[in-house]
Amino acid sequence: MAGVAKTLAHTNQSADGPLVAFAAGCVIGDVVYLHGGVSKARSTEPCTNLYKYLASSRRWELVNSYGPSLSHHVCVSFGDNQIIFIGGWNGKQRTSDIHIYDATANEWNKCETTGFPIGAGLSSHTANLLSNGDILVIGREGSLRMQRRSGNAFILSGSVSKRRFEYKEYALGVASRSGHTTSSLRSSLLIVGGRSDHLLELHRISQKLFVETSTVAPSFQSVCAMTKPPCARKNHSATMVNDFCFVFGGETFDGRSKEPVSELYIIDCTQNFSWKYLGNIGVGRAGHVAFLFNNGILVHGGIGEKNQVSNLTFEISLTDFST
Template sequence: MARAVQQKTDNLIDWEETAITGPALAFHAGCVVGDNFYIHGGVETKDSKTPSHRLYELSSSGGSWKELSFPGSPSLSHHAAAGLNDRYIILIGGWNGKARSSKIYVFDTEKQLWIEPVVLGFPEDGGLSSHTATALDSGEILILGREGSLRMQRRHGSGYLLSGSVESGKFTYREYTQETASRSGHTTNIIGSALYIVGGRDNNLVEVHPGFKSPKPPPTVTNQIITTMGKLSSVSKMPCGRKNHITVESPGAILIHGGETFDGKSREPVGEMLIFARKPTPSFYKVGVSEVKRAGHVCGVVGDKILLHGGFGGKNHVYAETFILGYKK
């Protein structure tokens, strides 16, 4: 991995810029498959209606983002990505330049080709954007978030379970019946046997749903989030709602960074870093304010490193930098 630039704050953990070169993107989708971090699509200017079709790969050894140019890559932004079977990248929904879509695209990282499976079960008059896709130990993917118009959301709810396989060439949506609040630009993480939905609304910052299990435990590098939390004091006031932030899950806590807040005080992305812990009682801890003020960025855990890429900041500038999460000794 390339050498990191010294962080500028006294935060116990903070983002450090690396020499890794990459594309300037916001509202792109990212996921980790094997030892590689992949990002796809997004926009080059914040309010662009013309999404990218480009796919990039960053190996755990670092270097630079490598573009993977193969026929069939869809043009999408505000979509979701999930890794499957340590081989496939599943792209779900998103803005295609004309409308929200519910289509699914698969990139086979072994054969280096794009696949467009048959998709069933989603309402014909709707599509997905600014939603999340969470892999479950059942093999299904939980989809939560914005779909179509408000009229559609009232009729159909805010969640789906996606099942199927690349081998069968077919995926099926079925409505997720447990009541969830309508959200957009949120994140989802599983800790233990519960799903935590963070942000995407101006209130109810964290929503909890029991009865979920992740197919993999959080990487050991995320244990340092728990260690850091032990050196901080919990905050007495609930943080305000936010959207288009990122989260990193650890065995017992979630690190939250950036996004656009709903407090009316800031019209630009913030650099606020928080840790949410579920035990002994649900609590928030303030890490500090990072110099990296971003929204619409992506994050992934690659090997023993937690990486952040892209997003937009002040004056709607879209960034190309890649950061690594550093810990103060």
């Protein structure tokens, strides 16, 4: 299986995309949208550009360059033409601002927001869309974060048409994390990484999460579960496919690797959330984006070898795992 994973890293490889790390993106239909990020490692000057990647041509196109200046932010798609961008670093501070991009009108709007704690902001957090249209936000950065032992969860609710949103704290009891990932599993939330211990958390959510599924059903019956999970990591990616969570790349906390790692794992949610090692992709990445796309996982950008930001796009085909 390790050899297969390494081959997959070079499927439909392209280096014509945006040179970015810590950008935010999502999929609407057969189009990937990607906004912001930084073009140099440790840069404090985020980009404003919005790009799209078309399934038909497998090429990136610049949509516009007048969006908000943000990195380390997140987004969710809403309906068939709206993208809600949440928080991030704006070049001066971490914010809790909400921006909406209308893909039909090619228009940006900054929203009115209330309810977020004064003196704190959002950076390297996560957002998951709930089935009722609210958004679950996990993570908080800023001066107030140091005063709490546990992490923070918020429900973001409001109106896309009125451009008005409100944050409300949500009692979830999550551990404090940054650079983590969150994945939807029916009525549960799978949280991975973002701290040096407690690699995995599972929380039951009262409101059902919006779950994306794939038409491909990967099979991992021949892959043995690991006797212990891998070391803790941050700034990795996690892509949920049916009952399997693909975890790729990131930076480790154990000091064994000074550069982003290139291992590909799955968390098998059908077998007591066991970890299984699929192989070494051969391309280390951190702060990249990964999407469920065309029955595969599309990976773009991030920080790679020698601390350089990448513009490489490649696909991991799920059909190679199916039986």
